[in-house]
Amino acid sequence: MGLELYLDLLSQPCRAVYIFAKKNDIPFELRIVDLIKGQHLSDAFAQVNPLKKVPALKDGDFTLTESVAILLYLTRKYKVPDYWYPQDLQARARVDEYLAWQHTTLRRSCLRALWHKVMFPVFLGEPVSPQTLAATLAELDVTLQLLEDKFLQNKAFLTGPHISLADLVAITELMHPVGAGCQVFQGRPKLATWRQRVEAAVGEDLFQEAHEVILKAKDFPPADPTIKQKLMPWVLAMIR
Template structure:
């Protein structure tokens, strides 16, 4: 939230000036999914994260291609609405607005369970993969602002438990400490240009 990605130094890493971005020697890379896949290949992570099996890998790729405007898009929209709209307007979020963005998330959660999770332990089958990691990270955004997408969805809650166990519960909690304490965020801790960006994004909806 400090706006460090807006500096000229950061522009050398990513001309788009967005996060995340990676510099590996003289090589630079943007976009979170591209970075994850690059790191998985470079460091030869255990096969289950990005399977060598053609069809299992295709399942991971399928989810990663779908999630941008679905799980990621709707979860982040709810997150930003609940977190930033009150900061920008000085008023509580109108109930009908919250209901609308929550319903958008409900729709893609139903699609996620029916299409991608089905009755499998994980998205690609019997083992956890990058697809599960990316999905759960996005679904923790609403949790951070007090909207629990796992409540009332036992299949989804069990999937979350399995992914947490596969990652290690302590590591999972440490990785999400920031998002789970985000409700304490105030306007003075957000870079002005970011506030302006989100003002245009949220108030036009």
């Protein structure tokens, strides 16, 4: 059995892994794990990933979880352009710096924006108070400013003149609040231009393909009560 990737493109780290593999012509079998149906919580998927999270990778008898670990594994196993994860010590350290930072900052802010603005009220039928939503969007705004000031600055990409894993991970995160209807790039010309560069570097068709699901998040039908009951503990733990 060759490389298998367990993904749901609703998930931002899954989108990063999917885009990276497709862009670099890495052959893989796509195994869809439908988050909205709670398939990641099943006993069957727990055999692949006991943490019950996507993405997950199987390469023969070898199994790997966590999106950053998967991306790094793919850069090391396959012959991909150096700019994704540079050999140069300091250039690589800049990518590592961003990947270490984003877990508890940009990812958290973008995830909470999606769920508080759309997924709770539309999909789960749970109201979100105006105060909670305002606080979530204010947190997102602060994080976006940090992304610009600390990482993007006046560079073409987050860590230098070329696209890297940092940019791919960041843009897939930012498309979460975009899918919720947040004007993430409005009033942020540097960030908007950066997005255009990343999309061009990835390829517009691949970028749109990977984000088709999240851009329709506002149109998701309400969850079945049984599914809602199954998902609620997972959702609350995820966005806390």
